[in-house]
Structure formats: C-alpha cells, structure tokens
Amino acid sequence: MKGVLDKKYAIARQTKRSHIYRLKRRTFEVLKSIQTFYSGKPGSILDIGAADGLMLNNLKEEFPNTTCIGIEHSNDLIACCKSKTVCLLQGDAQVLPMKENEFDVVIATAIIEHISDPMQLIREAFRVLRKNGLFIVTTPHPFWEKIATKIGHLKEEEHNELITLSKLVSLFDKAGFEILRAEQFMVSPIGMPFELTLERILKLCRLKFLLLNQIIVGRKNWK
8 A cells, every 4th residue: 555644644634724625625525425325324434544533533523423433554643533432443445354234334535546456445345334335435636636746746656546537437336336426526725715616617617627536426235
C-alpha cells in the first residue's frame, strides 16, 4: 500500500484549509448518500482507511445510535483519534478482520487509489456488508490529480493507481453491486462560496469534467 500517512496528516486535517475542506466535503457527500439511499438509519458503519477517525466521528454525531468502526493501517493515525464514541482498529483494507454480513454501510474515502488491488478491497466490502448495505467510495479524478502532482502539490509515490469513474463502475458491477450513484463533485480543493450551486450549473452545462473528485455508491442487493 502506497502513501501511508502519519501524525502530520492528522495535524493538517485540523489546521490546513485544503485538508479541512476536503474532509468536510467528502463527509457531506457520504452523509448525503446514506440519507438518500439507505432506508432508515444504519445500525453499523465501517470506515476503511479511517485515518484519525474524524469523518467517522462526524457520522457518529449524525447517527448517535450507530456502531462506528474504522480500519486504519497507520498506528500513528490511530493514536491521533480523540473520539470516545468510535472504535479504530489497525488492519489491512484488503483483508478486513470482520465477519461476513456485519455492516449496514461501508465507506472508503480517498483510500482506493493507494491500494495495490482495488478489486480486492471492493470484494471485501461486499463480503462484510449485509443485504441492502451500501458501499461508498470517493477518489480523486485522475486528470486533476496528475496536474496536482506535476505542480508539486502531491508526491507521485503517494498513489498506487488513479482510477476513473468508469473503471470503478465496472469493478462495482463485477463484484455484484447495484450502482446507485456515480458522479464527479468538488469544484475547488479549498472550498468557495456557492460551490454546490456552481457544481449543479457545471453539470447542467455538461462541464462535469471540471470537477476534481469522484464518488460511487453501490448496494449489495442479494443473498
């Protein structure tokens, strides 16, 4: 796995504008997807690549009766978790230490591009989800991520594979998921006024290729 992060990343997520905004926006998209596609409130959520648990903690605040568990590779990031209401475990995203049919929602934000075998992560998510459970993935758009790398905003070795939305749709379909949502989002990496309105306009004008991030939501609808 490439791009394993440490304490510096946890600090940046609370102090650096771009990190704060990207976390906020990804959390917004995950929450919107759960509220749109999950009937009722989930009894359990698994966050794969949970980092310091900030997103999971935000979801816990929205769903206080939901069991929230995170899997994180970095012990340094786990140590940075301040929440007393979520549980972070050290583990491998491609070999989840969970039983089959255990979770209502599984999320994996900004992690699949670091994984050596994305299909294995998707299969593992399918395995641990209950029937009608949701799997929500976000990942940067390959073109804009390459631009960010070229201008020095990102280190090239941080990512194993930049994945297009069309490939994600293919992988989800192959794993057995029903695709509920697959689209780009995020105009700016640091946020801007009226961003959601601008995004809607860009999509209506068929300019969605300008959006920086991607989200896909699948439902396990059999067995």
